[in-house]
Amino acid sequence: MNNSPVEQVFLTYFYISLTVLSIAVISSRNIIHSAFFLLILLLHVAAVFLMLNAEFLMVIQIIVYVGGVLALFVFAIMVMNIKEELRHRRFVKFAGAGLLTGLLFFAVFYSVVKNSRYDFVTPITSDTVSFGRLLFSYYLLPFEILSLVLLVAMVAGIIIAKKYPREEK
Amino acid sequence: MIETLYVIFVSILKTALYFGILLLHVAYATYAERKVIGHIQLRLGPMVVGPHGILQPIADVVKLIFKEDIIPSNVDKRVFAIAPIISLTAALSTFAVIPVDKNFVISDMSVGLLYVLGIAGVGTYGIIFGGWASNSKYAFLGGLRSAAQMISYEVALAMSLVGVVLMAESFNLSEIVNKQNELWYGMFLFPQILGYFVFIVAALAETNRLPFDLPEAETELVAGYFVEYSGIRFSFYYLAEYLAMFSMSALAAICFWGGWTAPPVLIKIFPILSLIPGIVWFLLKVYFHIFLFFWLRGTLPRYRYDQLMAIGWKVLIPLALFNIVITSLIKYYQ
Numbered sequence: 001m002n003n004s005p006v007e008q009v010f011l012t013y014f015y016i017s018l019t020v021l022s023i024a025v026i027s028s029r030n031i032i033h034s035a036f037f038l039l040i041l042l043l044h045v046a047a048v049f050l051m052l053n054a055e056f057l058m059v060i061q062i063i064v065y066v067g068g069v070l071a072l073f074v075f076a077i078m079v080m081n082i083k084e085e086l087r088h089r090r091f092v093k094f095a096g097a098g099l100l101t102g103l104l105f106f107a108v109f110y111s112v113v114k115n116s117r118y119d120f121v122t123p124i125t126s127d128t129v130s131f132g133r134l135l136f137s138y139y140l141l142p143f144e145i146l147s148l149v150l151l152v153a154m155v156a157g158i159i160i161a162k163k164y165p166r167e168e169k
Numbered sequence: 170m171i172e173t174l175y176v177i178f179v180s181i182l183k184t185a186l187y188f189g190i191l192l193l194h195v196a197y198a199t200y201a202e203r204k205v206i207g208h209i210q211l212r213l214g215p216m217v218v219g220p221h222g223i224l225q226p227i228a229d230v231v232k233l234i235f236k237e238d239i240i241p242s243n244v245d246k247r248v249f250a251i252a253p254i255i256s257l258t259a260a261l262s263t264f265a266v267i268p269v270d271k272n273f274v275i276s277d278m279s280v281g282l283l284y285v286l287g288i289a290g291v292g293t294y295g296i297i298f299g300g301w302a303s304n305s306k307y308a309f310l311g312g313l314r315s316a317a318q319m320i321s322y323e324v325a326l327a328m329s330l331v332g333v334v335l336m337a338e339s340f341n342l343s344e345i346v347n348k349q350n351e352l353w354y355g356m357f358l359f360p361q362i363l364g365y366f367v368f369i370v371a372a373l374a375e376t377n378r379l380p381f382d383l384p385e386a387e388t389e390l391v392a393g394y395f396v397e398y399s400g401i402r403f404s405f406y407y408l409a410e411y412l413a414m415f416s417m418s419a420l421a422a423i424c425f426w427g428g429w430t431a432p433p434v435l436i437k438i439f440p441i442l443s444l445i446p447g448i449v450w451f452l453l454k455v456y457f458h459i460f461l462f463f464w465l466r467g468t469l470p471r472y473r474y475d476q477l478m479a480i481g482w483k484v485l486i487p488l489a490l491f492n493i494v495i496t497s498l499i500k501y502y503q
Contacts, residue, residue: 004173005170005173006173006177030245032245032248032298032301032302033247033248036248036251036294036298039255039291039294043291055278055279055280056279056280056283058280059280059283059284059287060283062284062287062288062290062291063283063286063287063290063327066287066290066291066294067287067290067291067293067320067323068320070294071290071293071294071316071320074294074297074316075313075316075317078297078301078309078312078313078316079313128279128280128340
């Protein structure tokens with residue numbers, strides 16, 4: 001797809017480290033370390049987006065996953081007492097089930113991806129423009145439905161966080 | 170192949186030059202802060218090293234580098250060691266997309282504005298992880314406070330810039346500056362005054378500066394998230410804080426004050442002003458904001474934590490949303 005040796009070196013680095021990091025996320029015993037590896041992993045995914053000329057997706061990846069999702073993870077993890085988990089041996093019991101699920105997922109994923117076609121066309125306009133055009137024309141209905149879902153989630157969040165009047169007495 | 174090497178060489182040279190000069194600016198910003206705060210409090214500030222203490226930052230840097238790097242015994246060593254580096258890297262990489270002059274920008278990214286906002290969020294992790302790894306109450310509380318504060322104010326910060334993006338019709342920082350230069354007064358400050366106000370307040374909170382420096386409130390948390398740090402790792406945090414201040418000031422200068430351009434009306438009245446290079450205008454605007462940061466530090470008392478959250482969610486975000494609605498209505502009916 002791209003012939004520049006520099007880009008190929010970078011992409012190879014990103015792919016290898018993505019694999020290593022994702023293994024590190026699930027295999028480290030301390031969940032703060034996991035969160036830390038996840039941070040680096042998500043930044044690497046963003047970098048791969050950048051290498052594929054999808055600047056907008058890269059930035060959205062950083063803002064949504066790194067700035068939003070992972071921040072909430074870390075918030076929740078930090079107030080937990082992780083000393084207990086550090087003392088336990090690794091959760092070897094579930095290794096078989098985990099491996100099976102992983103293989104199943106990979107098989108399904110592979111069967112879907114196997115026959116798909118890739119067109120690496122260098123976009124004429126920036127991907128922000130084409131993304132916005134598609135979102136507000138062809139995908140308008142799904143977009144609006146999603147916004148409704150988000151609104152429901154927001155209202156639900158407020159309701160859950162609200163103190164019930166009975167508790168105030 | 171030769172061309173590739175040439176491109177790599179030029180980018181490295183450009184980056185080294187840019188960041189070398191940037192770090193010098195940051196070093197002297199610490200000096201400027203001590204001087205400004207000193208004079209606000211009717212003191213003289215640093216006076217000993219060199220005439221008027223001009224060599225003080227150099228002495229500080231040398232001291233910090235040669236200090237012992239103490240790692241307390243019960244900390245999580247790896248996370249403790251790496252956390253300041255996350256903060257520093259995030260703070261430095263914002264500057265990759267900030268144009269300081271016409272055509273002088275390291276990476277002219279089409280979504281530069283969003284990139285700056287996104288990377289600013291990454292810096293939070295250095296603080297959270299540093300606070301957690303220190304294994305100390307004060308550092309931990311500082312880290313938690315900073316996480317909550319930065320997540321809340323990021324929303325307001327991003328929303329305050331939506332008005333600018335709507336007016337410039339682009340996320341590219343150079344494009345935003347060019348669009349402003351088409352106006353006769355050459356800046357988005359006046360049509361976006363509401364957005365500018367929200368931006369400045371949110372930027373103060375985002376960079377952990379007074380009056381919102383809850384994460385490092387001396388009176389209650391000793392020094393907050395970096396209590397346990399010393400030597401070079403402490404200086405990384407310190408540097409990251411000042412760099413964040415610089416990037417926020419640069420963002421304010423670019424998005425609201427017209428970046429490296431002078432207002433066209435001013436050029437029309439005094440044609441001689443067009444001889445001043447763009448970088449001078451840019452630095453003037455940036456240093457105005459840096460001074461504003463120091464000035465506010467010398468003037469305002471610290472807010473309480475619940476007040477901080479109330480200001481962020483109940484005042485700034487509604488104001489920013491109002492600004493977005495007004496801007497889009499005007500844009501639509503123009």
